[in-house]
Amino acid sequence: MIYQNYGKFLYAPNTKVVVAHVNHKSLQLDEANIALYGYSLIDILLSESEIKFNPENNQIILSRLFTSNPHNDATRLIGNIAEVLVTKFCKQYPEVNRILGMYARNAVKLSDSLDNYIAVATGSQQTRYNYSMYYSPNDTQKDIIWLHKDNLEHQLLCIGSTSQSGKPAGLQVKTSHDYQYVLSSIKKYHYPILYFDLNNDWSFLYRALDKSDNLSKLIPHDDITHEIKIILIQYFNLLLPVFSGEYSLQYLIDMSKYEGYIDILKGLELSDLSHEKKIIIA
Numbered sequence: 001m002i003y004q005n006y007g008k009f010l011y012a013p014n015t016k017v018v019v020a021h022v023n024h025k026s027l028q029l030d031e032a033n034i035a036l037y038g039y040s041l042i043d044i045l046l047s048e049s050e051i052k053f054n055p056e057n058n059q060i061i062l063s064r065l066f067t068s069n070p071h072n073d074a075t076r077l078i079g080n081i082a083e084v085l086v087t088k089f090c091k092q093y094p095e096v097n098r099i100l101g102m103y104a105r106n107a108v109k110l111s112d113s114l115d116n117y118i119a120v121a122t123g124s125q126q127t128r129y130n131y132s133m134y135y136s137p138n139d140t141q142k143d144i145i146w147l148h149k150d151n152l153e154h155q156l157l158c159i160g161s162t163s164q165s166g167k168p169a170g171l172q173v174k175t176s177h178d179y180q181y182v183l184s185s186i187k188k189y190h191y192p193i194l195y196f197d198l199n200n201d202w203s204f205l206y207r208a209l210d211k212s213d214n215l216s217k218l219i220p221h222d223d224i225t226h227e228i229k230i231i232l233i234q235y236f237n238l239l240l241p242v243f244s245g246e247y248s249l250q251y252l253i254d255m256s257k258y259e260g261y262i263d264i265l266k267g268l269e270l271s272d273l274s275h276e277k278k279i280i281i282a
Helices: 031-047 070-092 094-104 112-116 125-130 179-183 202-208 223-244 249-255
Strands: 051-054 059-062 117-121 144-148 172-176 193-197 269-273 276-280
Touching: 031 051, 031 070, 031 223, 031 249, 059 249, 070 094, 070 117, 070 144, 070 172, 070 223, 094 112, 094 117, 094 144, 094 223, 112 117, 117 125, 172 179, 179 193, 179 202, 193 202, 193 223, 223 249
Parallel strands: 172 193
Antiparallel strands: 051 059, 117 144, 269 276
């Protein structure tokens, strides 16, 4: 089965998406692609409270601290976005939810019982607001878990578990430009790893793993992961110039608007809540 349209829900209606590659390296985005990918990127940044208001100059900026390494800054943010994007795909497409849920519970066969569960990112702000008891940004093992739709206290369990004693199902999400970063730490993880290789080096990680101990931890790279990876690469190409100061976040927001699509930033307001500034979508 080919999952070639799973990213469509992120794109504008009637928009043709063409992602070109030369020597396996993604091309830089032009203004049209900023509008295309920038819209969904800004949506995620807003929902995850990654954007704030700077009262000193009335500018909308990223809420993260900038270091002297823009590449690393952008990569760290992409890592958080990857977790959110995975849950979006799971919620939008039952097939994706079943497949990733299968890996998360160490199963070998697909089951439509996963349709009763929703994927949740443990470090997401949306989880903090909607499923606060499962919000755990410092969880070093599970980035994605599954909750029963009708009973949120019931988590999806791994194969072999019982209601009295069981291991919750989960996935660890890794996003990097260097597979060595994942390779050096993979032994400490108890859950399957979903690796998004922003530098197209998934095969290098696969070949470097100890086949008897660690290969089973790495989720296969298929059409689903490839689709998500392509989006993450485009997001990275948009964020890197912001972190490096090439253009502002406000510029990215302005360029992300285009005719014929409902603007998610329309009616953007800045208001005081407690003693902090918070961006609200009207």
